[in-house]
Amino acid sequence: xxxxxxxxxxxxxxxxxxxxxxxxxxxxxxxxxxxxxxxxxxxxxxxxxxxxxxxxxxxxxxxxxxxxxxxxxxxxxxxxxxxxxxxxxxxxxxxxxxxxxxxxxxxxxxxxxxxxxxxxxxxxxxxxxxxxxxxxxxxxxxxxxxxxxxxxxxxxxxxxxxxxxxxxxxxxxxxxxxxxxxxxxxxxxxxxxxxxxxxxxxxxxxxxxxxxxxxxxxxxxxxxxxxxxxxxxxxxxxxxxxxxxxxxxxxxxxxxxxxxxxxxxxxxxxxxxxxxxxxxxxxxxxxxxxxxxxxxxxxxxxxxxxxxxxxxxxxxxxxxxxxxxxxxxxxxxxxxxxxxxxxxxxxxxxxxxxxxxxxxxxxxxxxxxxxxxxxxxxxxxxxxxxxxxxxxxxxxxxxxxxxxxxxxxxxxxxxxxxxxxxxxxxxxxxxxxxxxxxxxxxxxxxxxxxxxxxxxxxxxxxxxxxxxxxxxxxxxxx
Numbered sequence: 001x002x003x004x005x006x007x008x009x010x011x012x013x014x015x016x017x018x019x020x021x022x023x024x025x026x027x028x029x030x031x032x033x034x035x036x037x038x039x040x041x042x043x044x045x046x047x048x049x050x051x052x053x054x055x056x057x058x059x060x061x062x063x064x065x066x067x068x069x070x071x072x073x074x075x076x077x078x079x080x081x082x083x084x085x086x087x088x089x090x091x092x093x094x095x096x097x098x099x100x101x102x103x104x105x106x107x108x109x110x111x112x113x114x115x116x117x118x119x120x121x122x123x124x125x126x127x128x129x130x131x132x133x134x135x136x137x138x139x140x141x142x143x144x145x146x147x148x149x150x151x152x153x154x155x156x157x158x159x160x161x162x163x164x165x166x167x168x169x170x171x172x173x174x175x176x177x178x179x180x181x182x183x184x185x186x187x188x189x190x191x192x193x194x195x196x197x198x199x200x201x202x203x204x205x206x207x208x209x210x211x212x213x214x215x216x217x218x219x220x221x222x223x224x225x226x227x228x229x230x231x232x233x234x235x236x237x238x239x240x241x242x243x244x245x246x247x248x249x250x251x252x253x254x255x256x257x258x259x260x261x262x263x264x265x266x267x268x269x270x271x272x273x274x275x276x277x278x279x280x281x282x283x284x285x286x287x288x289x290x291x292x293x294x295x296x297x298x299x300x301x302x303x304x305x306x307x308x309x310x311x312x313x314x315x316x317x318x319x320x321x322x323x324x325x326x327x328x329x330x331x332x333x334x335x336x337x338x339x340x341x342x343x344x345x346x347x348x349x350x351x352x353x354x355x356x357x358x359x360x361x362x363x364x365x366x367x368x369x370x371x372x373x374x375x376x377x378x379x380x381x382x383x384x385x386x387x388x389x390x391x392x393x394x395x396x397x398x399x400x401x402x403x404x405x406x407x408x409x410x411x412x413x414x415x416x417x418x419x420x421x422x423x424x425x426x427x428x429x430x431x432x433x434x435x436x437x438x439x440x441x442x443x444x445x446x447x448x449x450x451x452x453x454x455x456x457x458x459x460x461x462x463x464x465x466x467x468x469x470x471x472x473x474x475x476x477x478x
Contacts, residue, residue, distance in 0.1 A: 047122060047141035050129065055080040067143055069115030085111040085119065104128055121148045171267040174254055179204045179220060191269055193240030209236035209244055223251035223263045246271045296389040303384035307332045317392045319364035334361040352377050370397040
């Protein structure tokens with residue numbers, strides 16, 4: 001915006017002339033009333049100025065200086081178009097061109113750019129002043145910047161609120177103190193099949209399932225009396241086609257003019273969530289049944305030590321009565337020596353999982369228990385855990401130990417015997433012990449292992465001929 005220096009313009013008023021410094025200069029003595037009037041105009045809170053009809057300022061008051069940021073001399077060297085926002089200047093120029101002589105400009109809202117570059121809004125009206133042979137236009141501009149901005153902010157806020165309400169997937173409704181619908185958002189169409197205008201004026205309780213009606217009434221009264229304590233409630237609302245759909249409802253007091261006039265209620269569809277929760281609960285129950293009824297011991301523990309969960313079978317293996325009794329244990333340690341657990345943990349960290357792993361552990365009564373374990377290391381950011389199953393194989397291990405001891409005893413007996421031992425399963429088909437050749441200790445000439453010999457003792461007929469008794473047998477026979 002540039003200045004266009006112009007000669008001072010003079011506006012005639014009864015008995016005065018106004019120069020560029022806006023000081024009255026008397027052509028003849030002014031009556032006191034005229035001086036008083038001039039002082040009123042000069043000190044008015046509204047912007048006042050005169051121009052020659054072509055937009056050139058001929059006088060401005062103090063408010064014009066304050067609002068525009070320009071000095072009086074700067075303003076008197078400018079045109080109104082110099083202050084107007086660029087988008088408004090063509091319109092104002094066209095109005096001046098169409099104005100007939102003696103006709104006042106049309107009042108308008110001016111958007112001006114002040115000296116610091118910011119914008120201000122003025123509502124401008126006009127009147128015609130005449131003096132001598134010249135005429136000027138007196139314009140009065142009221143600064144309505146704050147008012148306009150407040151209206152703009154309010155309009156934007158309303159638009160945002162309307163967009164939020166209309167585009168929200170939740171159903172929003174304004175209800176009066178009797179529960180009658182005052183306003184209903186458009187989302188009701190997608191949820192319940194009604195148009196908003198079909199619902200307005202009806203009671204909101206008309207759509208509630210009979211079994212949920214008492215819950216809805218209690219929630220409605222709670223919202224009116226003490227909305228701060230109102231919790232979300234679950235309701236079934238009827239679709240236009242007759243089916244029922246589940247919604248979660250919350251409300252807050254609707255206040256107009258400082259008085260409670262009803263409730264603002266929000267309904268969120270939760271049918272899919274409820275179905276997912278039901279399925280999740282069913283899945284958890286199936287898992288729990290599988291967990292509890294499993295004949296094998298199932299457990300979850302911390303890698304650092306400490307039992308997190310287990311089933312009853314696990315508790316029984318270690319001599320406890322129930323899962324609950326074991327969970328309460330502050331420190332569950334079934335190892336005979338600390339280094340046993342250290343070796344176990346080190347191997348699990350290295351291999352991440354162990355299958356068919358046999359371990360010798362300790363029961364509650366400190367007796368020995370052998371288990372067959374299948375475990376997996378669950379690595380987590382917070383804490384690593386061990387999840388697995390185990391089976392009690394104590395009886396099997398004891399049987400194997402007894403068999404090994406029996407075989408060892410039989411081997412020792414056979415190796416140290418001074419007599420021959422013949423094992424056969426039919427007459428004339430036998431083998432002697434010890435064998436002629438001992439190149440393969442532990443086996444008979446037929447290749448049978450000592451284990452098979454031990455098992456055969458109970459099912460086959462066997463005889464032992466002592467070389468020392470053969471003469472007596474022959475002598476008795478004769």
